[in-house]
Amino acid sequence: MKKVHNFSAGPCILPQEVLKKASEAVVNFDDLNLSLIEISHRSKNVVAVMEKAQNLVRELLNVPANYEILFLQGGASLGFYTAALNYLSKDGKAVYVNTGTWAKKAIKEAKLVGNIEVVASSEDDGFKYIPKGFNIPADADFLHITTNNTIYGTQYPEIPKSPVPIIADMSSDIFSRPVNVSDYAMIYAGAQKNMGPAGTTLFIVNKDLLGKTGRTIPSMLDYQLHIDKESMYNTPPVFPIYVSMLTLDWLKNLGGVPAIEKINAEKAAAMYAEIDRNPLFVGYTAVEDRSKMNATFNLVDDTHKELFDSMWKEAGISGINGHRSVGGYRASMYNALPLESVQALVKVMQEFEEKVSVKA
Ligand SMILES: *Cc1c(COP(=O)(O)O)cnc(C)c1O
Numbered sequence: 001m002k003k004v005h006n007f008s009a010g011p012c013i014l015p016q017e018v019l020k021k022a023s024e025a026v027v028n029f030d031d032l033n034l035s036l037i038e039i040s041h042r043s044k045n046v047v048a049v050m051e052k053a054q055n056l057v058r059e060l061l062n063v064p065a066n067y068e069i070l071f072l073q074g075g076a077s078l079g080f081y082t083a084a085l086n087y088l089s090k091d092g093k094a095v096y097v098n099t100g101t102w103a104k105k106a107i108k109e110a111k112l113v114g115n116i117e118v119v120a121s122s123e124d125d126g127f128k129y130i131p132k133g134f135n136i137p138a139d140a141d142f143l144h145i146t147t148n149n150t151i152y153g154t155q156y157p158e159i160p161k162s163p164v165p166i167i168a169d170m171s172s173d174i175f176s177r178p179v180n181v182s183d184y185a186m187i188y189a190g191a192q193k194n195m196g197p198a199g200t201t202l203f204i205v206n207k208d209l210l211g212k213t214g215r216t217i218p219s220m221l222d223y224q225l226h227i228d229k230e231s232m233y234n235t236p237p238v239f240p241i242y243v244s245m246l247t248l249d250w251l252k253n254l255g256g257v258p259a260i261e262k263i264n265a266e267k268a269a270a271m272y273a274e275i276d277r278n279p280l281f282v283g284y285t286a287v288e289d290r291s292k293m294n295a296t297f298n299l300v301d302d303t304h305k306e307l308f309d310s311m312w313k314e315a316g317i318s319g320i321n322g323h324r325s326v327g328g329y330r331a332s333m334y335n336a337l338p339l340e341s342v343q344a345l346v347k348v349m350q351e352f353e354e355k356v357s358v359k360a
Contacts, residue, residue: 005341008319009150009294009332010172011192018246018336025242036242041235049242050231056248060256063181063204068227070203071241076102076171078221079188079201080109083144083167086205086223087185088114090214092141095119095164097134100127100149101325102169110144119143127152129286138163142185148173150193151323153296153330154289159183165209173293174202175251176335177261185209186223193293194335196244199237251335260335267333267342268292274346278353280304284328298328308352315348317341 006013029036030045039046054069063069074082088094088110096107098121110116117140120131127149136143143162148155150172159166165185174189181187186205192198205223219225219233226233251260272290275283275297284296299305312320322328331345 003316005315005317005337005344006319007317007331007333007337007341007345009193009323009330010190011198012319012332012334013336014196014243014247015250015336018243018250021246022239022243026239037239041232041238046238047232049238049245050236053241053245053248054231056245056252057202057204060175060248060251061179061181061204066206066208067181068205068207068223070205070223070226070231071200071236071244072203072226072231073200073237075198075201076169076188076190077105077109079169079190079203080106081112082221082223083186083188084110084113084116085215085217085221086210086213087165087167088141089212090114093117093137093139094142094144094167095136095140096144097121097131097146097160098123099130099146099154100152101323102150102171103144103146106144106146106169122154127154128284128289130154130156130289132160134160136160136162136164140164142167144168148176148291148293150291150294150332151326151330152285153291153294154285155291155293157288165206172334173291175248175257175260176264176293178257191240191244195247197240199240200244202244247336263339264292264333264335267337267339268295270339270342270346271295271331271333274349278349280308280353280356281349284326293332293334295331295333296322296326296328297331304352304356307355311352311355312345312348315344317345317348320345 025036057069093115095117098104098118120134122129122131142165144167146169166183167186168184170187171190172193175194189202191200210224275281280300281297282300320329320331322330
């Protein structure tokens, strides 16, 4: 197989060793001479996968005992709705920060449930920054934030000090930096950015705050029911959970979240240094709110687009086109992307600069 530098925004790169182990388990799982995906989810070996995945999440993020770990279906997109359904009381309110496409969708779904107030937004400037210093009413049931804005390339440099518990969509930066879980009512993240294949969503739920909404919640949307059934109320997505477990194990062996945080900082520093140095490119977002996961940038002069695109494709780089709603370029540097891939992209940007200056 030819070496490809995979900067895809999601689904995205996973460690090679994880893909190899996952493919083996599809054929012969745990030496049972059966595939992982053709046996009962209640079998001892599959229950052990679920438990190991949950334990790894607990260990890697230091999740306190009053939180439960669930692997559910429906994506982070269903989480937008269930977050409010499970934590917003019938006559209470919740406050949201609008930092882009995903935050907007979270707001839209939560409004179907109850009373939502948007306390801050960066829509006035193309979602190029993270709002700061906004007021969070102490009588809200929760504050909802999107910690990393995958499409625009912004990330909260610090989590806001909040008088109320936070609910966070961490789909695109979970396990990339340490998290103080006890600040949160709930954390959710689709697997397909830093953890595994699409098909499961991680929920880390504070169980002390459940059961206070005064609503009747449909079974599949009810966190408490999923807790009671140990995340196996119905058939769980066994394969995505298995691959997530392998990725979390890979991360643990690497030294855990503090170790990957360092590597991620190194990758982001190299990427942004080139964006800032190279006169042919300009970064999209406010410097202080730059995402360490998704670096967004544009060509200063779009007439060079064809040349640049042909050069990075030639160098085995894949997936750096910006989101269809924003355009430009986006280099996603998730946990599994090696520094070497960032260096390859930086090299192409430098060679591109040379070519353009020779032409001029
Ligand atoms: C990708 C993404 C989502 C959507 O996740 P699905 O699992 O496809 O529903 C939500 N929020 C953020 C921040 C994302 O990056």
